[in-house]
Amino acid sequence: MELHVTQLSVDNGVGLVRLSRPGRGNSWTTRMNAEYRWLMSCLDDDPRVRVIVVTGAGQQFCVGADTKALDHYRESDQDYLESFRNDVMATPGHGVRPEYEHELIWHWGLQKPVIAAINGACAGIAVALAAYCDLRYAAAGAKLTTSTPRLGLPAEFGLSWIMPRIVGLTHSADILLSGRVFLAEEARAMGFLNGVMPRETLEEEVLRIARGLADSTSPVAVKTAKRQLYADLMRHDAGAAIEDSRELMGQLMKQPDFSEAMRAMKDKRPPAFSPLPGTAMGSTAS
Template sequence: MDLHVTETSKEDGVAIVRLSRPGRGNSWTKRMNEEYRWLMASHDADPEVRVIVVTGAGRQFCVGADFKALDHYVDAKQDYVESTNAQVLPQPGHGVREEFDHEMVWHWGLQKPVIAAINGACAGIAVALASFCDLRYAVSGAKLTTSTPRLGLPAEYGLAWILPRIVGLTHAMDILISGRVLVAEEADRMGWLNGVFEAETFESRIMQIAKDLAKTTSPIAVKTAKRQVYAELLSANVGAAVEDSKRLIGELMKAPDYLEGVKSMQERRAPAFAALAAP
């Protein structure tokens, strides 16, 4: 696919995906959604890639939906749901669980961990995108807002479901009904972020985290844990979670990564885990 509003690169087992609309705040469009999904599917299938980092070009992450697109729906006769469903898109992360086969939730069906590196303003749909990533880090002072209450819109793309599960009901209600602007440090205190780094070191810190994950963790173990977490998030049966984890332990103990992990610890060296097969 020809990339017009995204960029990508690979380094030491880490794929970097950049939302890139210079001068438009990396605002979200149908084209960006298509390119982003295609890139994520490609990297998830690439055995050289073990971790995916999503960030923005320049000094912004994504300021939300492009206002020209939003304005289109003021007078348009076309139904919003029909227009979004009509677009034929790549389907990364699909086929794992029926619940994951939806916009943004598909991140949970990916084999590989996804880090949202929020390098600047993050608004609207971008908050949902980051919320469905596995880890979130932001640059110090970055501004975040759902913005929808101030546009006369509801909580979008699953935020009413996912935010209370990340930050708790009290903080989620604050964020979703006020639409106010938070800075990264407040979002970190709420528990939405895994960390906040200064601008001067932000990119290097993110890459260090991503490369450490790529070098030191078993891809099959990470994939399995990721699937466990999101599956159990949808379940209220703790006993079933325990029994399922025992079954998975038995399965992974027969896989090569377990033997390599034990040997590397005994020999006091870094593990050399095999790449995942394409999904």
């Protein structure tokens, strides 16, 4: 796919996806959705990539849906739901659980961890995108808002489901009912962010964290833990989670990565874990 509103680079086991609409605040469009889904599908299938980072070009992460596109629905007869049909788009994260085969929550079906590096304004759909990433870091002073109450619209993309699970009901009610702007520092205090960093060093620091994950963790173990994390979020049986984890422990103890970890510990060296199987993208990940 030819990229018009996104950018991609791959280095040291980390795939960096950049939302890029210069002059439009990296606002979200159908084209950006198509490119983003395609890139994430490719990166998830590339054995060279172990961690994925998502950020924005310039000084903003994503200011939400393009305002011209939003205004189009007000004046036209086009159905909003039909406009989000993605039959011809890539389907990253599909085939794991039916619950994940919907917009944005497909991030949970990916094999690899996804880190959001919120480098500036993050509004509307961008808040939801970040919420479905596995880890979230933001630049100091970055502004976040769901926006929708101030536009006469409801909570979107399942934010009413995911936000209480990240920050609790009290903070979620504040965020979703008011649509107010809040800063990265407050988002960190709520528990929405894993960390806040100076804007000038955010990308460098997040890439350092991503490379650390890529270098020091077993891809199959990370994939398994990610599957556990979100599957267990959907059920209420702690005992079943324990028994499933014991079964998985037995399975992974028979895998090459566990043997390599034991040898590396004995030899006092970093382990050389195997990549996840996949089809390398070749020139796509240039």
